[in-house]
Amino acid sequence: MARSCHHCDEFSRASLMRRSAAEAGRGLPAIEPGMPLPAGTGLDRRSFVTRTFGLALSVYGLGKLGLFEEGIARAASGPAQPVLVSVFLPGGADALSVLYPALDPTYLKLRPTLALDPAAGPVFTEDTRLHWHPSLQPFATLHGEGKVSVLPAVGYTHPDQSHFTSRHFWEVGATNARLTSGWMGRYLDHAGTMDNPLQGLSLDYQLQPSLASTKVPVASVASPEEYSFYAPGVWGDVEQRMLDALRPLGARRKDPFLNQAAKATAQSDRLRRQLAPFAGNGYGTPVPYPDVDDSFPHQLAGLAAMLAANLPLRCVAITAPGEYDTHSDQPQPLADGLDVTARSLLAFQRDLEARGLANRVLTLVWSEFGRRAEENDSGTDHGAAGTGFLIGTRARGKMVGEFPGVDNLDDDGNLRATADFRGVYCSLIEQWLGADAKAVIPGAGSFSRPALVK
Amino acid sequence: MPPVYRGPFGKPQAERLLWRAGFGPRPGEAERLAKHGLHGAVHSLTHPGRERLRGPKPHDDNGHPLAPNDAWGHDQLWWLDRMVRTTQPLAERMTLVWHDWFATSQDGVGPARLMLRQNRLFRRHALGSFSTLLTEVTHDPAMLLWLSGVDNEKDAPNENYGREMMELFTIGADRGGYTEHDVREQARALTGWRSDWDDNLGPVNFRYDKRRHDPGVKKIFGKKGHFDWRDSCRLCVHHRLHPSFFVTKLWSYFIPTAPPAATRRELEQLYVHHGFAVRPVVEAILLHPALYRGPRMVKSPALYTAGLLRALRRGIDTEAWTWLMSLAGQQLFYPPNVAGWDDTRWLDTATYRARWMIASQAIEKRQLKPDKAKLPDNASKLLARAEGFLGQPVLTGQTHAELKHFAKRALGDANAKWKKEQYPALIENALRQLMASSPDLQTC
Numbered sequence: 001m002a003r004s005c006h007h008c009d010e011f012s013r014a015s016l017m018r019r020s021a022a023e024a025g026r027g028l029p030a031i032e033p034g035m036p037l038p039a040g041t042g043l044d045r046r047s048f049v050t051r052t053f054g055l056a057l058s059v060y061g062l063g064k065l066g067l068f069e070e071g072i073a074r075a076a077s078g079p080a081q082p083v084l085v086s087v088f089l090p091g092g093a094d095a096l097s098v099l100y101p102a103l104d105p106t107y108l109k110l111r112p113t114l115a116l117d118p119a120a121g122p123v124f125t126e127d128t129r130l131h132w133h134p135s136l137q138p139f140a141t142l143h144g145e146g147k148v149s150v151l152p153a154v155g156y157t158h159p160d161q162s163h164f165t166s167r168h169f170w171e172v173g174a175t176n177a178r179l180t181s182g183w184m185g186r187y188l189d190h191a192g193t194m195d196n197p198l199q200g201l202s203l204d205y206q207l208q209p210s211l212a213s214t215k216v217p218v219a220s221v222a223s224p225e226e227y228s229f230y231a232p233g234v235w236g237d238v239e240q241r242m243l244d245a246l247r248p249l250g251a252r253r254k255d256p257f258l259n260q261a262a263k264a265t266a267q268s269d270r271l272r273r274q275l276a277p278f279a280g281n282g283y284g285t286p287v288p289y290p291d292v293d294d295s296f297p298h299q300l301a302g303l304a305a306m307l308a309a310n311l312p313l314r315c316v317a318i319t320a321p322g323e324y325d326t327h328s329d330q331p332q333p334l335a336d337g338l339d340v341t342a343r344s345l346l347a348f349q350r351d352l353e354a355r356g357l358a359n360r361v362l363t364l365v366w367s368e369f370g371r372r373a374e375e376n377d378s379g380t381d382h383g384a385a386g387t388g389f390l391i392g393t394r395a396r397g398k399m400v401g402e403f404p405g406v407d408n409l410d411d412d413g414n415l416r417a418t419a420d421f422r423g424v425y426c427s428l429i430e431q432w433l434g435a436d437a438k439a440v441i442p443g444a445g446s447f448s449r450p451a452l453v454k
Numbered sequence: 455m456p457p458v459y460r461g462p463f464g465k466p467q468a469e470r471l472l473w474r475a476g477f478g479p480r481p482g483e484a485e486r487l488a489k490h491g492l493h494g495a496v497h498s499l500t501h502p503g504r505e506r507l508r509g510p511k512p513h514d515d516n517g518h519p520l521a522p523n524d525a526w527g528h529d530q531l532w533w534l535d536r537m538v539r540t541t542q543p544l545a546e547r548m549t550l551v552w553h554d555w556f557a558t559s560q561d562g563v564g565p566a567r568l569m570l571r572q573n574r575l576f577r578r579h580a581l582g583s584f585s586t587l588l589t590e591v592t593h594d595p596a597m598l599l600w601l602s603g604v605d606n607e608k609d610a611p612n613e614n615y616g617r618e619m620m621e622l623f624t625i626g627a628d629r630g631g632y633t634e635h636d637v638r639e640q641a642r643a644l645t646g647w648r649s650d651w652d653d654n655l656g657p658v659n660f661r662y663d664k665r666r667h668d669p670g671v672k673k674i675f676g677k678k679g680h681f682d683w684r685d686s687c688r689l690c691v692h693h694r695l696h697p698s699f700f701v702t703k704l705w706s707y708f709i710p711t712a713p714p715a716a717t718r719r720e721l722e723q724l725y726v727h728h729g730f731a732v733r734p735v736v737e738a739i740l741l742h743p744a745l746y747r748g749p750r751m752v753k754s755p756a757l758y759t760a761g762l763l764r765a766l767r768r769g770i771d772t773e774a775w776t777w778l779m780s781l782a783g784q785q786l787f788y789p790p791n792v793a794g795w796d797d798t799r800w801l802d803t804a805t806y807r808a809r810w811m812i813a814s815q816a817i818e819k820r821q822l823k824p825d826k827a828k829l830p831d832n833a834s835k836l837l838a839r840a841e842g843f844l845g846q847p848v849l850t851g852q853t854h855a856e857l858k859h860f861a862k863r864a865l866g867d868a869n870a871k872w873k874k875e876q877y878p879a880l881i882e883n884a885l886r887q888l889m890a891s892s893p894d895l896q897t898c
Contacts, residue, residue: 220804233821233883242884245860261893264801
């Protein structure tokens with residue numbers, strides 16, 4: 001693969017995907033608006049779906065969805081599994097703004113225009129040299145409740161300053177440019193099952209690479225109520241028969257590439273069945289989420305609803321709102337992105353708490369790198385160590401690695417890492433997901449495991 | 455010469471050829487092409503007559519002509535229209551190949567006009583000389599912006615283009631073909647290009663400026679000289695590992711399994727013998743037994759969409775294709791990175807659904823109204839009609855049987871008079887949707 005990401009193409013693409021996704025909403029209707037129903041059936045589509053799948057309860061009722069296909073049912077009916085959510089801040093979020101050493105003279109010298117006001121952001125109680133970015137008040141609140149572990153400088157040795165490469169390293173869980181499976185994908189290969197695509201869920205219009213598995217199925221879906229299959233001029237019994245035909249069409253084929261297409265058909269069909277209860281229904285969300293022009297809070301609300309419905313999720317990946325590649329005009333876009341991200345994640349945590357699910361979910365927030373300590377007048381260039389957060393009721397709530405300070409930068413003028421992301425992954429796999437990190441992370445033996453879970 | 459396919463050349467073979475070397479058949483086209491025999495068929499693709507665009511002219515959602523230079527997404531529609539209407543499908547397909555090979559994204563370029571200019575360059579050299587194409591691409595404005603050619607000057611050499619030229623365009627990584635030293639020296643040789651900035655137009659006036667070029671001696675691939683950008687291209691094309699890289703990569707666009715070693719060597723000889731000409735190599739690949747006897751390929755979203763529209767004889771009459779293709783994972787002019795699209799990852803649960811939506815969009819306008827259409831109460835007849843609707847694609851027995859099974863069962867649900875009247879039309883609509891999104895039509 002190419003190392004070059006000189007023009008930062010990949011995450012601009014993410015924003016394009018988001019744009020097209022937004023447009024998708026006004027394209028083909030997911031279900032029925034204005035669609036005539038044959039007289040005499042006496043059913044609207046929702047109750048039709050409900051009846052067909054034996055879903056006497058809507059998603060508002062916890063854990064009582066019957067009649068999934070067998071594997072799903074088995075996975076869903078087992079003991080509730082821990083869930084790991086990965087939230088990616090695309091572009092390299094500026095660690096020295098996320099948690100800033102407000103009064104450090106070197107910081108003030110390095111950041112003549114970008115230094116943040118000491119009075120603007122709350123003090124970080126574990127290291128009072130640092131302040132939370134003013135937009136991160138929600139994280140400060142959760143931290144005060146002991147629900148956030150902060151990684152003030154997480155990265156790896158010999159940092160690569162290309163978006164493409166560094167993000168790839170984080171996604172595959174190794175500093176190996178040739179590895180093609182994601183670290184969560186490999187965990188699922190190790191601990192997952194062959195019949196449950198929802199075990200690895202990319203809340204996106206395409207698969208998040210960290211979930212790329214080699215063996216077991218995983219799913220990508222932007223939001224659960226959208227995952228329906230509309231066909232023009234088809235409804236009622238015939239529509240149900242049509243949807244039923246997807247499974248046999250997805251049956252195994254001899255030709256390897258025909259089989260690839262059949263597999264995609266079968267997995268999509270399974271996912272459709274899993275998500276059928278959400279089609280056209282609300283999430284029954286018990287708390288308010290930010291009302292913003294971004295799908296992130298809505299997707300998190302959908303995620304909480306899926307967990308409440310006892311769908312068998314294990315690993316989830318989602319991209320945070322905002323553009324963090326702030327080469328120029330840094331302050332506003334950074335503040336806006338962090339604001340929506342943090343408020344949404346606070347709402348998600350409150351949602352899980354209200355639904356009694358908070359003990360099941362940990363959320364890792366990460367970015368591919370931090371940014372250069374010295375500003376370039378209006379922004380900052382690519383750097384090395386970045387900030388990470390682990391959020392959840394079961395997060396240990398203690399800082400992992402210390403803030404390295406700005407007087408001891410590396411040769412490129414970047415923050416030095418005081419925690420290794422691969423060690424963090426090993427800890428999450430062992431302490432949270434309950435698997436052997438050696439089966440997932442290359443060279444797992446060589447990384448020290450921070451205590452992340454309480 | 456590489457081996458030539460000697461089996462029967464009927465409709466299934468002609469249909470596969472039209473998909474692999476173009477954007478699929480129009481109704482009846484595969485049957486007609488089959489009559490020419492293998493050699494005649496391949497020749498008609500590699501030596502097409504003057505290009506014409508056949509079929510209804512493209513327009514946007516409001517019925518206005520496309521504005522590819524100005525309106526967002528219209529550049530993609532403009533290109534998709536060519537894929538649908540061209541009488542030179544192979545040249546258009548090669549244009550898409552070069553777009554993936556020299557993957558340039560508008561994200562790093564800006565103005566659509568520069569992307570369209572690069573697109574014309576790819577089309578002009580579609581089946582011509584790779585050596586010329588590489589030289590032209592190297593100072594193409596979009597590429598100069600995309601891989602930092604205009605930032606590469608003697609006082610601050612930028613390795614971006616030099617590295618990708620070797621890694622992705624001509625030699626390949628991890629083959630022992632070049633060193634990090636070669637990367638740095640290539641960067642020096644490539645110095646000299648620049649542009650100006652115009653507040654209205656953006657980057658303009660792309661040109662070679664001798665003062666920005668590093669005239670010193672460089673050592674590349676063990677050879678020393680006062681190399682410049684032309685030398686840089688020449689050295690890559692004449693590199694001992696270039697022919698094998700070129701024929702293997704080109705092959706991968708037509709046939710999903712690697713070429714046999716003997717074939718690869720024969721293709722290399724053909725390529726070098728013809729002075730780095732593309733056409734003879736493509737011709738040999740299209741005649742090769744592996745294309746006809748080997749496994750199927752997964753269609754890219756562009757191929758899938760253009761092919762459906764060709765089969766339906768439908769022109770570009772909506773802007774929906776831009777976001778639908780993007781949901782399916784291929785937004786033209788926006789490859790994910792300089793390595794192009796990943797052909798092994800076209801299909802997942804999200805992109806499968808996007809393809810389903812593409813099929814829905816393609817057939818929606820002609821859906822049958824159950825209170826108007828009079829259709830036979832017979833599964834086989836309904837299925838035959840749906841096949842006709844989609845241009846009689848060759849289906850596997852398995853898919854054919856499942857579709858028929860569906861139609862039978864759905865007809866069996868009609869337990870009231872109004873249902874008996876209306877269900878056949880609903881079933882026909884469903885058959886079109888299922889067939890268009892079946893594994894058979896996702897692959898070719």
